[in-house]
Amino acid sequence: MLKKAILYMIISALAFTFLNVFVKSLNNFSVYQIVFFRSIGSLFFTIPFLLKNNISFLGNKKGLLIMRSVFGLISMTLFFLSLKYIAMGTAVSIRYIAPIFAALFALIILKEKVKPIQWLFFLxxxxxxxxxKGFDTGIQIQGIVFAIISALFAGLVYITIRKIGNDDHPVVVVNYFMIISAIIGGLLAINNWIQPQGNEWLIFMSLGxxxxxxxxxxxxxxxxGETNQIAPLKYLEVVFTVILGLLWFDEVYNIYNLIGIIIIVTGLSLNLIIKRK
Incomplete structure (x- = not known):
């Protein structure tokens, strides 16, 4: 089960990386319009899947499903908003305190055990x-605040999903999130709606x-998988973002960037090893 959870998280991190790049390229649009298209695009996958497999849209743990959706919507909106104020890599990096929040919430709410040494590895x-990412003296405080609060709610998302467990199909969980996000995002986007042009339509639809x-x-x-074991793997998105930036945008990374990557992978690897023992 651990290997499967790790593989799932790696796939997720890769997909989130591409999502971040495309969201950043839509910087001129309202964050609510981006949330709307992000959600609508995903519904083209979730709704047909549920209908084909005769899976109830309502789910079993309705209260938790709604709670997870609200937490996810707040986290997603604030993260997209942070991209308007600070660089993509900086926003992604700050958001990565989310697994630390998740581990803390897991300890308090789910009573999952977190070994003291694991906190060192998280650090x-x-x-x-x-x-x-280094220290960017040009960072706007609004962006930092948005990214940190986004991380907090992302941590709550992890915990809520664990509480839902296997009682609801993963697509039901995602479908709830997308429907609620599409409705709220669409309503809030009406006043500042900008009609996409040309390739912007393709980018918007790729978000979903x-x-x-x-x-x-x-x-x-x-x-x-257990929250405090799997959630830290989201750090891999930072590594993928660096690689994609290097290949796609011809970004240049110095020795400090490479050292940072090695430290991230080392911290995550040590956590997994000690957890399995």
Whole structure:
């Protein structure tokens, strides 16, 4: 089950990476319009799947499903908003304190055990993120605040998914999230709606594709693995973002960036090893 959860989380991290890149490219649009298209695009996958497999849209743990959707909507909106104020890599890095929140919530709410040494490994991984991106004196405080609060709610998302467990199909969980996000995002986007042009339509629709697979596999991973064990693997998204930036945007990374990547992977690997023991 551990290997399967790890694979699911890696797929999710890759999909989230592409999602981040495309969201950043739509910087001129309202964050609510981006949330709307992100959600609508995913519904083209979730609704047909549920209908084909004769799975109830309502689910079993309705209260938790709604709670998870609200937490996810707040986290997603604030993260997209942070991208308007700070660089994509910086926003992603700050958001990666989410697994630390998740581990803390798991300890308090789910009573999952977190070994003291694991907190050290979490700190090592997070310090690697800081080294990876360096210190940007031009960062706007609004962006930092949005990213931190987004991370807090992302941690709550992890915990809520664990509470739902296997009582609801992963696509039901994602479908709830997308329907609620599409309704609220669409309503809030009306006043500042900008009509997409040309390739912007393709980019908008791709948000739903990458968002769907990112959310689906994150949900699957959290359902089959313990939160404090699987959630830190989201740090891999930072590594994928660096690689994609290098290949796609010809970004240049110095020795400190490479050291940061090594520290992140080391911290995550040590956590997994000690957890399995």
């Amino acid at each position: 090592i991984a997070f310090s690697g993120v800081l080294i990876l 594709v990458f968002g769907y697979f990112a959310q689906l596999y994150m949900t699957k991973a959290m359902q089959v």
